[in-house]
Amino acid sequence: MCRREDIDVLFTGPMDISQSLGHPGDPAHPEVQQVVRQVIDTCNANEKPFGIFVGTTEAARKYRDLGASYIAIASDLAFMAKGYHQMVDEKLDFASFSVIP
Numbered sequence: 001m002c003r004r005e006d007i008d009v010l011f012t013g014p015m016d017i018s019q020s021l022g023h024p025g026d027p028a029h030p031e032v033q034q035v036v037r038q039v040i041d042t043c044n045a046n047e048k049p050f051g052i053f054v055g056t057t058e059a060a061r062k063y064r065d066l067g068a069s070y071i072a073i074a075s076d077l078a079f080m081a082k083g084y085h086q087m088v089d090e091k092l093d094f095a096s097f098s099v100i101p
Helices: 013-019 030-045 057-065 076-091
Strands: 010-012 050-054 072-073
Touching: 010 013, 010 076, 013 030, 030 050, 050 057, 050 076, 057 072
Parallel strands: 010 050, 050 072
Antiparallel strands: none
């Protein structure tokens, strides 16, 4: 795929790869990481930009250092949920009444 002129960039998702390899939900599994690294190395060898979806800032740093052209960190739903929980935990005192998330 990297040699095709009509493909501008490759985007990989370690969670998708983990599912395909029989390690669902385990993007850190060594077999998954090996395949992801093969994709990265192939893209770099063919001067093809690659992107990746990650769930943590630690993973984002790792792939940035490996040459990722773009990185999607978590999802908009995850960001909204985190913001909601942060607001409830840090900004408001709910001791006197119940909160239904």
